[in-house]
Amino acid sequence: MTSEPTTGAAEATTDATAWWADAVIYQVYPRSFADGNGDGMGDLVGVTERLNYLADLGVDAVWLSPFYTSPQADAGYDVADYRDVDPRFGTLADFDEMLREAHDLGLKIIVDLVPNHTSDEHAWFQEALDAAEGSAARDRYIFRDGRGEGGAEPPNNWQSIFGGPAWTRLTNDDGTPGQWYLHLFDTKQPDLNWENPEVRAEMEDVLRFWLDRGVDGFRVDVAHGMVKAEGLPDWSAKVAMVAGNENEEVTGGAAEEGAAEGNMAPSGENTPPYFDQEGVHEIYRAWHRVLAEYDGDRMMVAEAWVEPMSRIFRYVRSDEMHQAFNFGFLLAGWDAARIHANVSETLTEAAAVNAPATWVLSNHDTVRHSTRYGLADPTSFPKGIAAEDEQPDEELGLARGRAAALIMLGLPGSAYVYQGDELGLPEHTTLDASVRQDPSFFRTEGAERGRDGCRVPLPWEADAASYGFSGDSPDAEPWLPQPESFEQYAADQQVNVAGSTYELYRQALSLRSQLSVGSGALEWTELNQPDAGILAYRNGKVQLVANLSGEAYSLPEGAGVLLVSDESALTNDGGGTETLAPNAAVWLTA
Known part of the structure; x- marks a missing residue:
C-alpha cells in the first residue's frame, strides 16, 4: 500500500508563529476544578493554587468556563454581569492574581464569552421587563406578540435546545398576558437581539474589558447562534443540544437528509x-x-456545532476567528475509519482557509470519552448516563482513552484537554436524580440525563475528604457527589508515578513540544488500514500506530519506541518483531 499524500498542516496557518497555532489548551470548569475557600464549590483561588500542576503537565494555555456573576441556572452560562466575578468564584482581584501567576508560569488564559443570551437577572433584561412594548430596552432582546386569538400562541414553533418551547410569555403588571420572549436555551437565558447596534457595541466593550486586564483569548459559546433569520420563520425540526450535541429530531421531515453522522446542525x-x-x-x-x-x-475559538466541515472553517477565515472546535473528531468515537475520515477532511478544510486544525475528545458538555469508549458501541454519544442505563467497561474505556490521547496529541494543530482527561477520569454514571442540576434534565423530565456526570469535582488526594477537592476543609460537601471510584484516579496517585495516565499525558506533551509535533505536517503511511482498525501516520519525527482492531498488530522492524499508551500492550516474539495489542497506540521514531 502506498503512502497517501499530505492532507494539510498547521504550518499553513496565517501566522505559524502565533502561540495558539499549535497550543495544547486545558479546559478548567471552575466550580469543579479546585475549591480554595472550603465551601464545596471550586473557585479562582483554587485555580491559582493548582496552576503549578498544569504548568508541570506541560499545557500551553488554560480555558476557563464562565465565572461571571450569575444565578447559575445553567452553571454560569446565564450571565448577569459580564464584567465581574461571581462571589461563588471570588473577586476581580482573585482573577487578576490568577492571571498574573499564570503568565508568570508561561500559561496563557482564555475566558468564556456567552454572547447569544444573558441571564434573566441581567440589568438589561430587568429593565426590559419594566419597559413598554416596542421600547428601546425591549429591543435589546427578542420580544414578540403571540399568534392566534389574544396572542395566546407563541410567535413561532421553535423549540428550546434544553427541551420545551423556546418562548415564554410575560404577565403585565395589571395581570393581563403580555408579550413573549425568545430563549433558545433555558427560560432564564433570554436571547439577545443582535440586529440592535447597542448589543454589538456592548459586547465589543466586554471584549475590551477583559483584553485590557490581559486575557489571551476567548472561547465563544454558541458561536453559530446570535443571528436569527429575518421574520423568525417556523421550522419543522428540533435541535436538541444536550452534552454539547445538536442532534436533530425530525418532526416534519425537513431536516432528515441534512442531518450529519456527527449529529450536528x-x-x-x-x-x-x-x-x-x-x-x-x-x-x-x-x-x-x-x-x-x-x-x-x-x-478566539468558536464553539460552532455546524456541518459540513467546510461550514465550520468559514468561522476561521483570516479576518474572523482563529480556531473552531473540531466536534467531528470528538464524535468519531473509537472507530478507525471515522477518525481517519475526520482527520483527512479537517486538515484539507483547514488548509483551504490557512487556519490551524483543532482536536478535542471531551469537554464539559459531553460524556467523558474514556466512558463512551467503554460502551458496547464505542461510537455512541449518549446524552448523559444514569444508573439504570448501560454501564461502561471502565478498564476497556480507560485503555482506549489513553490510546486516543496519543492519536490526538500526535496530530498537527492545536489540541484541547478537558480537566480530568489527564487522570483518565471516567464519567460519574450513577448520579442520583435528586442531586442533578443540569436544566436539560429537568426540562426533559429526566429523559435526557444531562451533563452533570462529566462535571463532578476533581479528585486530588485519595485519602482526603472529598478527595482533596476542598483542600484542608474536611467538612466541605462538594456541589456534586464524587463516586468512590475516583479514589484510584486521584492526582496524588498519579503524579510522578510511572505508567499513570497523568505521566502518559506529561510525556506526550513534552515530546510534542520537543519534536514540534503541533507545527508539523501529517502523512498517512503505508501501514494505515482504517477499515481494518489500524491508524498509522507520520508527523515530522513521530510515527503513530494505533490498534483499534480486535487483533494484535505487528509493528515495523527497526522503529524505536518513543511512547506507548500502555507498556504491557507491546510484546516481543524474541526474534525482533514487536506487536501492539488491541486498544493501544504507540509513537515510533519516524
Missing part, C-alpha cells in the same frame, strides 16, 4: 433559522478587529 436549506446564519460572520470580523488592537496574538 446541517447547513443549507435545512439550517435552523437560528443557527449558522450569514450575519454571524460580520460580528466576528468586527471582533477580529478589536483583538487586533492588542499585542500578544490574542485569539
Whole structure:
C-alpha cells in the first residue's frame, strides 16, 4: 500500500508563529476544578493554587468556563454581569492574581464569552421587563406578540435546545398576558437581539474589558447562534443540544437528509433559522478587529456545532476567528475509519482557509470519552448516563482513552484537554436524580440525563475528604457527589508515578513540544488500514500506530519506541518483531 499524500498542516496557518497555532489548551470548569475557600464549590483561588500542576503537565494555555456573576441556572452560562466575578468564584482581584501567576508560569488564559443570551437577572433584561412594548430596552432582546386569538400562541414553533418551547410569555403588571420572549436555551437565558447596534457595541466593550486586564483569548459559546433569520420563520425540526450535541429530531421531515453522522446542525436549506446564519460572520470580523488592537496574538475559538466541515472553517477565515472546535473528531468515537475520515477532511478544510486544525475528545458538555469508549458501541454519544442505563467497561474505556490521547496529541494543530482527561477520569454514571442540576434534565423530565456526570469535582488526594477537592476543609460537601471510584484516579496517585495516565499525558506533551509535533505536517503511511482498525501516520519525527482492531498488530522492524499508551500492550516474539495489542497506540521514531 502506498503512502497517501499530505492532507494539510498547521504550518499553513496565517501566522505559524502565533502561540495558539499549535497550543495544547486545558479546559478548567471552575466550580469543579479546585475549591480554595472550603465551601464545596471550586473557585479562582483554587485555580491559582493548582496552576503549578498544569504548568508541570506541560499545557500551553488554560480555558476557563464562565465565572461571571450569575444565578447559575445553567452553571454560569446565564450571565448577569459580564464584567465581574461571581462571589461563588471570588473577586476581580482573585482573577487578576490568577492571571498574573499564570503568565508568570508561561500559561496563557482564555475566558468564556456567552454572547447569544444573558441571564434573566441581567440589568438589561430587568429593565426590559419594566419597559413598554416596542421600547428601546425591549429591543435589546427578542420580544414578540403571540399568534392566534389574544396572542395566546407563541410567535413561532421553535423549540428550546434544553427541551420545551423556546418562548415564554410575560404577565403585565395589571395581570393581563403580555408579550413573549425568545430563549433558545433555558427560560432564564433570554436571547439577545443582535440586529440592535447597542448589543454589538456592548459586547465589543466586554471584549475590551477583559483584553485590557490581559486575557489571551476567548472561547465563544454558541458561536453559530446570535443571528436569527429575518421574520423568525417556523421550522419543522428540533435541535436538541444536550452534552454539547445538536442532534436533530425530525418532526416534519425537513431536516432528515441534512442531518450529519456527527449529529450536528446541517447547513443549507435545512439550517435552523437560528443557527449558522450569514450575519454571524460580520460580528466576528468586527471582533477580529478589536483583538487586533492588542499585542500578544490574542485569539478566539468558536464553539460552532455546524456541518459540513467546510461550514465550520468559514468561522476561521483570516479576518474572523482563529480556531473552531473540531466536534467531528470528538464524535468519531473509537472507530478507525471515522477518525481517519475526520482527520483527512479537517486538515484539507483547514488548509483551504490557512487556519490551524483543532482536536478535542471531551469537554464539559459531553460524556467523558474514556466512558463512551467503554460502551458496547464505542461510537455512541449518549446524552448523559444514569444508573439504570448501560454501564461502561471502565478498564476497556480507560485503555482506549489513553490510546486516543496519543492519536490526538500526535496530530498537527492545536489540541484541547478537558480537566480530568489527564487522570483518565471516567464519567460519574450513577448520579442520583435528586442531586442533578443540569436544566436539560429537568426540562426533559429526566429523559435526557444531562451533563452533570462529566462535571463532578476533581479528585486530588485519595485519602482526603472529598478527595482533596476542598483542600484542608474536611467538612466541605462538594456541589456534586464524587463516586468512590475516583479514589484510584486521584492526582496524588498519579503524579510522578510511572505508567499513570497523568505521566502518559506529561510525556506526550513534552515530546510534542520537543519534536514540534503541533507545527508539523501529517502523512498517512503505508501501514494505515482504517477499515481494518489500524491508524498509522507520520508527523515530522513521530510515527503513530494505533490498534483499534480486535487483533494484535505487528509493528515495523527497526522503529524505536518513543511512547506507548500502555507498556504491557507491546510484546516481543524474541526474534525482533514487536506487536501492539488491541486498544493501544504507540509513537515510533519516524
